[in-house]
Amino acid sequence: MDISVFEAVAAYDMSKVNSSDIEFPVRSLIIDIDSYSAGLCSCGNNGKFQITDTVSLGENESFERDFASCLAEILNEFDRYRIREYWTEHKKEINASAEIFFRSGGQIDNIILKETDYNITASQFEKSFSPIKEKIIRLTELFFKMFTKNSIDEDSLRIIIAGDYSDCLFADYYIKSEMMFDPFLADERFVNSSYTDNPTEIIKIGKQKLRSKSVFGYDISFRYYNATNDQCTEKILSEKEQDKKLFENPDYSEPVFISADDSLKIEINSTVKEFKLPYNISAPNFDVIQLALGIFNDKPVLLLRRICSPENIYSIPIVST
Known part of the structure; x- marks a missing residue:
């Protein structure tokens, strides 16, 4: 900067x-x-x-x-x-x-x-x-x-x-x-x-x-199962030294499959936290989502949208203090 x-x-x-x-x-x-x-x-x-x-x-x-x-x-x-x-x-x-x-x-x-x-x-x-x-x-x-x-x-x-x-x-x-x-x-x-x-x-x-x-101040990544290579994959969403302005326009991840029983595994500054989906998944018990980061009240929030209804954006607080 x-x-x-x-x-x-x-x-x-x-x-x-x-x-x-x-x-x-x-x-x-x-x-x-x-x-x-x-x-x-x-x-x-x-x-x-x-x-x-x-x-x-x-x-x-x-x-x-x-x-x-x-x-x-x-x-x-x-x-x-x-x-x-x-x-x-x-x-x-x-x-x-x-x-x-x-x-x-x-x-x-x-x-x-x-x-x-x-x-x-x-x-x-x-x-x-x-x-x-x-x-x-x-x-x-x-x-x-x-x-x-x-x-x-x-x-x-x-x-x-x-x-x-x-x-x-x-x-x-x-x-x-x-x-x-x-x-x-x-x-x-x-x-x-x-x-x-x-x-x-x-x-x-x-x-x-x-x-x-x-500066954003947080290293944040998303861990998920990648069916293509049958491995756990980590998607970096932010790095500490990045400018906050970069998160004014959300940059969504590639589509990710998630089952009804899965939680969102988010690593924040080397600590892994799990967050429940903010909605219920009906049959066939899986969904396809995209994730990004935004800022609300100067704190990072996880932004989630479903491929089936991308106009609906779910905002999930991930940092309490």
């Missing part, structure tokens, strides 16, 4: 929302800082959401690549392939110094990075960051146009900044500078601070949540 960043973040955010404290539909602006893109999401009180529009600076844009170029400009020797490792090692000191620098209006130009032979000041760091700042401003212009296009009230949005570099204070500051008077004032639209998880992890967590909801 291919899950977009916007879908993953929307799923994560909705898992953190208390439905009693919020009005539906919930509209969110999701900013993927890694790719300089943003998406609008609408979520109903049934938990289902839709990505209604997206904007992007381009498919080949990369915050990480630009960040590596910035660091290469101010550091004499910098391995661009170590950018994530370097950011993880130094982000605490960079963010702390950047906050002091911005809060002071640039008056306190303290050391932001200490290297062996020289030091990098906050103003030097900001200057090297200017290409990223320009791209962030262009991105905000795009999503302001998206608000107008979709008749979105900016003040009603939940705003989530996501991505591997969503914890970069420079990026956070530039985004908020375009959306509020003082980027350091509390603004309930920006909800990252309400999360207990690291903002860089919410995409991964959101994808895990969506996959767990979208």
Whole structure:
């Protein structure tokens, strides 16, 4: 299942929302800082959401690549392939110094990075960051146009900044500078601070949540006697990792002979269960049936139809919890 960043973040955010404290539909602006893109999401009180529009600076844009170029400009020797490792090692000191620098209006130009032979000041760091700042401003212009296009009230949005570099204070500051008077004032639209998880992890967590909801979750097979080869045959009806959407249109098995005394032997996650036929078989004491799986109330159900009357579908619950 291919899950977009916007879908993953929307799923994560909705898992953190208390439905009693919020009005539906919930509209969110999701900013993927890694790719300089943003998406609008609408979520109903049934938990289902839709990505209604997206904007992007381009498919080949990369915050990480630009960040590596910035660091290469101010550091004499910098391995661009170590950018994530370097950011993880130094982000605490960079963010702390950047906050002091911005809060002071640039008056306190303290050391932001200490290297062996020289030091990098906050103003030097900001200057090297200017290409990223320009791209962030262009991105905000795009999503302001998206608000107008979709008749979105900016003040009603939940705003989530996501991505591997969503914890970069420079990026956070530039985004908020375009959306509020003082980027350091509390603004309930920006909800990252309400999360207990690291903002860089919410995409991964959101994808895990969506996959767990979208996969079928059951290995189910049907065991029956095959008169053609005089053997017991197993027909696989589902596998755990299959997408639930595959069962929206039932895929019936080949016709199977069954006698009046037989039960339906269904193996569910390695446990064999027997189910009685939901009807009585009259003379000549056998029937020909087809089986498939469906979903009812998010649980698998066995669907049975008789060859003699295929328009009648019997639904048999096979999972109790």
